[in-house]
Amino acid sequence: MYNRIDLVAGQNCPLPTSALHVTVMTGRKISGPDLDVSVFLLNAQNKVSRDDDFVFYNQPVRADQGVELEPEHNRLTLHLDRTQPEVTKIALTITITDGQTKGQSFAEIQQVTVLVKDFLTGFEIAGFALDTSKNQETALILAEFYRHQDKWKLRAVGQGFIGGLQPLAEFYGVDVGEGESSPAPAPVPTTEPAPPPKLNLSKITLEKRGQSISLEKNRDGLGEILVNLNWNATPVKSAGLFGRKAEGIDLDLACLWEFQDGARGAVQALGGHFGNLRQFPFIELDQDDRSGRSVGGETLRINGSQWQEFSRVLLFAFIYEGVPNWSHVDAVITIKCKNQPDIEVRLDSHRNDQFMCAIAMLENENGQLRITKLIDYFSGHQQMDQAYGWGLNYVAGSK
Structure with a gap:
């Protein structure tokens, strides 16, 4: 302090x-x-x-x-x-x-x-x-x-x-060209008006734990928020002719959600809670990629038109099958919103003795979407829940 x-x-x-x-x-x-x-x-x-x-x-x-x-x-x-x-x-x-x-x-x-x-x-x-x-x-x-x-x-x-x-x-030496103090130029006929100068970033990587970014508001709202997880299912190289074959890893993308009215729950393949994009809770998991070889990986879809009803969403991943070898799994989530740069968060700062990773927190901040990198590892759902104060009860489940 x-x-x-x-x-x-x-x-x-x-x-x-x-x-x-x-x-x-x-x-x-x-x-x-x-x-x-x-x-x-x-x-x-x-x-x-x-x-x-x-x-x-x-x-x-x-x-x-x-x-x-x-x-x-x-x-x-x-x-x-x-x-x-x-x-x-x-x-x-x-x-x-x-x-x-x-x-x-x-x-x-x-x-x-x-x-x-x-x-x-x-x-x-x-x-x-x-x-x-x-x-x-x-x-x-x-x-x-x-x-x-x-x-x-x-x-x-x-x-x-x-x-x-x-x-x-x-x-300070910036070449700004014409700006706020310049008189308006005479109108010139054009087939298409020139867009205002704006930084055009195709991707922003949140590199350190605790780093945050807020996505800008636009007239069309947030649209559909896509959260994609990709990873390498067989990251460990072969131990040679007489070595044991490396086990595959089944990595699952999931989330905990909380609404402004206090309603809370989870969307995950475990237990078959795939959610619903058009109806409550307005979050849907598109598939359970057990191989890790799907080009598309796994994707959570969040209905951005309902974002004003959300309070926060905790994105996490857990290893359902395989050795918890986070350091070699090379996992990454990419968050996509309409007319916004992609936000990338890599699962780094590895803890290979834990099966679950809290990846990022999405928060409703005056109607905007604020994304914070977490990368916090836990032994299971209950421990992660307690750390972030969700208050859900968990029972053993399967897919």
Whole structure:
């Protein structure tokens, strides 16, 4: 546990861990403002090395640098140990979109607070409350995470900046082209309007336990949520001519579900509880692949049109037959949603003395889908249930 350090502008403190959750909170809400938190990964010249080093609402993930922004929650996840050596500083900023045009400023918001927590434990490490009641600017440089003698430190800045997000990005060396401050160009006839710039990631891998991501809302909702499990059924190489043939592994995909009204249950091949996609509980297991050789593996289908009724879904896998050899089974789940990048979670951090693995938690967070990597191993259903507080009763079952 840490003793939280409360900073004032200009102060700094060491960071005891490289994995952080950073939340930006504002004071009084003003009518109609759009507040945007952004991050700049800076080199020794205090500039971005490439445009990808600008993390904002249209480009919220820089996975190779351990940076993930959740724009809708003004929340940031940092894994500072993943940053490349040329990144010497990470600047945290907040802006009011078209604030100058609308006559808005941070003076009306009165206060902005930065709270830094340990990524794994949630313990508060540091906080910085900035009084903005006299700030007439529409952009603020809130804080900086910077390298110091092979360690990382946090500096509270609290510096106002004239202009909005575009001038701030240009200040840090981003080539933004035309943006919010530019006049609208004359209409030009085209056969198809150009789409707005947006990061196009085909796959995001949650690499560490506890890492989370929230999928964006879109007009069509979540659609059908597909959770696919694939694995190698015979991962152990032959022991030679006189060796015993390796046993196959029957790995099962399953889930525990909980609704907003408190209803709880499970969908799994064990006991024949395959569920129903169109009716309660709106989750269905498509098949029981006992061989592990099916190209499609096993897939759980969740009816995204009913997601508002869900509270959480715990995805897990268990070895029904075969030796619990997780380290060689090479299992992975892939979560697919309409118009979203695929989310991949590998079953790593192996425990070869356990038969069950809690893989990921899906949570309803204000109607959005939040996915958190768990990779927690258990000896059976009851032990896993107790760990995550489901409260179900289990009896021996078979397929």
